[in-house]
Amino acid sequence: MNNTNNHDERFAKMTFTSVYPLYLAKVEKKGKTKEELHxxxxxLTGYDDESLQKHIDEKVTFEKFFKNATINPNAHLITGVICGYRVEEIANPLTQQVRYLDKLVDELAKGKTLNKILRK
Incomplete structure (x- = not known):
């Protein structure tokens, strides 16, 4: 991926709160539930419903959201293309984590089973 500081900084400053409703709308439009999204x-993050809601209410940036997360040790198994980039080739850890989440949401919206999405 052709990383630029500007691109990575944009993800760091973007709030999870601003993107979460888009994730929810995307999966619900395809017949999936809020519970499946959660x-x-x-x-990916280790956040339960309560801690996830706290992050939403506090309008945390993606930087803080992922800094406090316990990333699943199998996250490296998330591969493929999202927004034209191979997630496994993204050099910046925060940008890669945001794209991991994007990829998982896409897989859910496309109807993949949770066992496959959760790399079981």
Missing amino acids: QVIEW
Whole structure:
């Protein structure tokens, strides 16, 4: 991925709160539930419903959101293209984590089973 500081800084400053409703709308439009979305987010970050809601209410940036997360040790198994970039080739750790989440949400919206999404 052709990383630039500007690109990475944009992700760092973007709030999770601003993107979460888009994730939810995307999966619900495809017949998936909020609970399934939360299960996917919890798998990646370790956040349960209560801590996830706290991050939403506090309008944390993606930088803080992922800094406080316990990234799943199997996150490296998330591969493929998202927004034209291979997630496994993204050099900046924060940008890669944001794209991991994007990829998981896309997989949920496309109807993949939770077992496959959660790399079981």
